[in-house]
Amino acid sequence: MLGDEAIAQAAIDAGLSGVFAYxxxxxxxxxxxxxxxxxxxxxxxxxxxCANEKTAMEAALGMSYAGKRALFCCKHVGINVAADCFxxxxxxxxxxxxxYLAADDPSMHSSQNEQDSRFYADFAFIPCLEPSNxxxxxxxxHYGYELSEKFHLPVMMRVTTxxxxxxxxxxxxxxxxxxxxxxxxxNKMQYILLPAVARRQYNELLAKQPELVKExxxxxxxxxxxxxxxxxxxxxxxxxxxYLMENYRDSECPYPVVKVxxxxxxxxxxxxxxxxxxxVLVLEEGQPLYERLLRxxxxxxxxxxxxxxxxxxxxxxxxxxxxxxxxGLEVKEGLPVPSLVAPRPPKLCDGCPHVDSYTALNxxxxxxxxxxxxxDIGCYTLGALPPFQAIYSTVDMGASITMAKGASEADLxxxxxxxxxxxxxxxxxxxxxxxCVDNANVTVIILDNGITGMTGSQKSSATGRIESICTxxxxxxxxxxxxxxxxxxxxxxxxxxxxxxxxxxxxxIIPRRECIVALNKRLKAAKKAQ
Amino acid sequence: xxxxxxLCGVGGMGALSSAAIISKAALDMGWYMKQAETHGMSxxxxxVQSHLRISDKPIASDLIPEGxxxxxxxxxxxxxxxxxPFLSKDGWVITNENPFINIPNYPEKEAIIAExxxxxxxxxxxxxxxAKEVHNPKGTNMVVxxxxxxxxxxxxxxxxxAVRSNFGRKGEAIVNANIDALRAGRAVADKM
Numbered sequence: 001m002l003g004d005e006a007i008a009q010a011a012i013d014a015g016l017s018g019v020f021a022y023x024x025x026x027x028x029x030x031x032x033x034x035x036x037x038x039x040x041x042x043x044x045x046x047x048x049x050c051a052n053e054k055t056a057m058e059a060a061l062g063m064s065y066a067g068k069r070a071l072f073c074c075k076h077v078g079i080n081v082a083a084d085c086f087x088x089x090x091x092x093x094x095x096x097x098x099x100y101l102a103a104d105d106p107s108m109h110s111s112q113n114e115q116d117s118r119f120y121a122d123f124a125f126i127p128c129l130e131p132s133n134x135x136x137x138x139x140x141x142h143y144g145y146e147l148s149e150k151f152h153l154p155v156m157m158r159v160t161t162x163x164x165x166x167x168x169x170x171x172x173x174x175x176x177x178x179x180x181x182x183x184x185x186x187n188k189m190q191y192i193l194l195p196a197v198a199r200r201q202y203n204e205l206l207a208k209q210p211e212l213v214k215e216x217x218x219x220x221x222x223x224x225x226x227x228x229x230x231x232x233x234x235x236x237x238x239x240x241x242x243y244l245m246e247n248y249r250d251s252e253c254p255y256p257v258v259k260v261x262x263x264x265x266x267x268x269x270x271x272x273x274x275x276x277x278x279x280v281l282v283l284e285e286g287q288p289l290y291e292r293l294l295r296x297x298x299x300x301x302x303x304x305x306x307x308x309x310x311x312x313x314x315x316x317x318x319x320x321x322x323x324x325x326x327x328g329l330e331v332k333e334g335l336p337v338p339s340l341v342a343p344r345p346p347k348l349c350d351g352c353p354h355v356d357s358y359t360a361l362n363x364x365x366x367x368x369x370x371x372x373x374x375x376d377i378g379c380y381t382l383g384a385l386p387p388f389q390a391i392y393s394t395v396d397m398g399a400s401i402t403m404a405k406g407a408s409e410a411d412l413x414x415x416x417x418x419x420x421x422x423x424x425x426x427x428x429x430x431x432x433x434x435x436c437v438d439n440a441n442v443t444v445i446i447l448d449n450g451i452t453g454m455t456g457s458q459k460s461s462a463t464g465r466i467e468s469i470c471t472x473x474x475x476x477x478x479x480x481x482x483x484x485x486x487x488x489x490x491x492x493x494x495x496x497x498x499x500x501x502x503x504x505x506x507x508x509i510i511p512r513r514e515c516i517v518a519l520n521k522r523l524k525a526a527k528k529a530q
Numbered sequence: 531x532x533x534x535x536x537l538c539g540v541g542g543m544g545a546l547s548s549a550a551i552i553s554k555a556a557l558d559m560g561w562y563m564k565q566a567e568t569h570g571m572s573x574x575x576x577x578v579q580s581h582l583r584i585s586d587k588p589i590a591s592d593l594i595p596e597g598x599x600x601x602x603x604x605x606x607x608x609x610x611x612x613x614x615p616f617l618s619k620d621g622w623v624i625t626n627e628n629p630f631i632n633i634p635n636y637p638e639k640e641a642i643i644a645e646x647x648x649x650x651x652x653x654x655x656x657x658x659x660x661a662k663e664v665h666n667p668k669g670t671n672m673v674v675x676x677x678x679x680x681x682x683x684x685x686x687x688x689x690x691x692a693v694r695s696n697f698g699r700k701g702e703a704i705v706n707a708n709i710d711a712l713r714a715g716r717a718v719a720d721k722m
Binding site: 002109162163165166167168169239242243244245246249319320321324331332333334335336337338340341342343344345346347 | 540553557562563564565566567568576577589590591592593595596597598599608609611612614615616617618632633635636637638641642645649
């Protein structure tokens with residue numbers, strides 16, 4: 001099973017009542033697995049995609065309020081979108097078991113940054129589980145729900161790309177836990193974060209911290225593994241433990257190791273390691289969160305080695321060889337990549353509607369030499385690369401519309417936004433509302449391919465609703481133009497784009513044609529059904 | 531016994547389904563396996579790769595350490611070269627010889643083949659033609675897998691069972707076409 005699939009199956013087996021998510025690599029397969037699971041269907045587990053991570057997390061919190069077990073999943077940057085709910089739900093606490101799954105992407109294989117979600121768990125004072133292998137991921141979901149219900153807190157589960165997208169054999173539990181019955185919180189004020197209530201509950205949350213540390217000491221997911229050589233002590237978090245052990249495949253690791261898969265840190269284990277060893281090496285997949293905490297600002301204690309002192313690279317994923325080098329071991333090296341090997345960057349598919357939209361837009365923009373196109377997150381971000389080189393920004397979900405607005409208000413004209421249908425309903429709508437309220441001079445191109453494309457053809461919340469949303473937000477219906485992005489309509493499409501870009505006010509163009517990948521999938525499925 | 535394999539190619543060429551077959555065969559033998567895949571942006575005509583590790587003992591890392599890969603199994607010749615930093619000194623490169631050209635600066639085919647031939651152990655062959663000969667033009671990946679099977683430490687029968695199990699729901703004809711491709715690939719390696 002993929003790590004993602006192990007997590008999904010575990011949630012089903014652990015009495016899940018609903019999963020709430022917006023697609024994002026490398027977390028998408030969790031929700032897809034539950035959507036495709038016959039068993040989940042029979043159990044009536046709720047699994048449709050949500051409009052964005054904030055709506056998803058809030059719905060998961062609502063399910064937990066009603067006493068049932070809920071799962072929220074997102075990629076790391078999705079936690080930013082849901083951060084308001086994330087931090088406050090630590091203060092309300094949970095009723096039914098609640099797990100927030102964050103899939104981080106160190107090395108940015110498919111992301112805009114490599115933020116480490118463990119910061120969020122630490123920041124909000126909730127427990128965090130970080131499995132080191134697929135079996136542990138499966139078991140930890142069961143444990144996570146028990147932990148959540150025991151402490152009445154949401155629990156974060158943090159995985160990284162290599163955990164989410166790596167397969168291994170997983171043994172399932174024989175028994176499936178029954179879903180919780182409807183059960184209201186005992187304290188009727190618990191979820192009402194008026195300042196007086198919030199202050200009390202925040203103190204209660206802080207008071208739980210020593211108990212959470214104890215839980216980390218005793219749960220079995222953190223281990224002190226002694227070794228004879230006390231010159232070095234190693235703290236190995238999550239999958240970095242595997243990279244450490246890879247270096248001792250045919251021998252025992254000579255140094256004491258604390259294997260960490262549950263936070264807050266098991267303080268007694270860390271203290272023992274620090275006391276008994278001359279130096280400490282911290283292995284973290286992601287950012288050096290605990291390395292920094294152990295060093296402290298003054299760094300006057302024993303040497304703490306890791307990403308901050310150059311023992312390991314400051315950025316990017318770890319690997320067995322990087323860890324081997326940090327240990328001073330001789331590691332093998334392969335041959336260099338021959339210089340003739342050319343990169344093969346991702347590109348828009350043959351037949352993709354975005355190709356025709358960008359071709360027309362580039363032609364239309366020739367008439368507006370000072371203008372700029374602001375884009376967004378999705379397949380169409382590839383419009384940045386040759387042969388299109390059509391866009392000037394891609395920052396965060398929904399930022400195309402609001403950035404175009406701000407730029408137009410700085411007299412950068414024309415300012416055009418390009419956003420996908422799913423990204424539009426994810427977090428572009430409120431930006432368009434701002435544009436309408438201010439009557440900003442922007443043109444918003446909503447590329448409607450009918451699905452969430454980049455993550456693999458998931459259902460889009462926007463389908464069938466875009467024009468009515470735009471009208472409802474206040475866009476003049478005369479300036480909502482639907483076009484068909486096909487080569488044969490090129491001249492007509494360019495003319496419409498020019499007209500709307502020239503219009504002084506809010507205009508929306510909707511190039512509408514089905515994603516070619518989704519179309520092929522659909523035709524294949526239809527053929528099979530015949 | 532431990533074998534580390536990198537399977538590579540371009541999105542949609544079936545590199546990942548070869549990985550699934552080797553994994554299934556290894557698990558059926560009671561071995562351990564770990565397989566790291568690349569998903570996401572790389573599927574849009576970009577390069578795809580999978581690290582597959584099989585062993586009769588537990589495996590620690592999901593990623594193969596550099597310089598320790600036993601076999602690079604590729605359906606595209608330039609992609610095989612991309613992962614040389616992982617190949618061990620005694621490792622094999624087994625690849626289809628036909629380029630998949632979707633970039634403007636794709637190098638000369640002859641230069642790529644010459645680079646592969648510099649390696650101590652390699653099999654470069656026209657897997658596409660062999661796939662067509664056994665009437666399975668989409669079976670290039672199975673032909674390459676068949677050629678690699680000689681060095682996998684797994685009996686070809688076990689791989690055939692895995693093909694039956696993985697393609698079973700697609701019907702008998704597809705299963706047989708893939709087994710034919712697998713055997714035809716193996717015959718190439720046996721002749722060398």
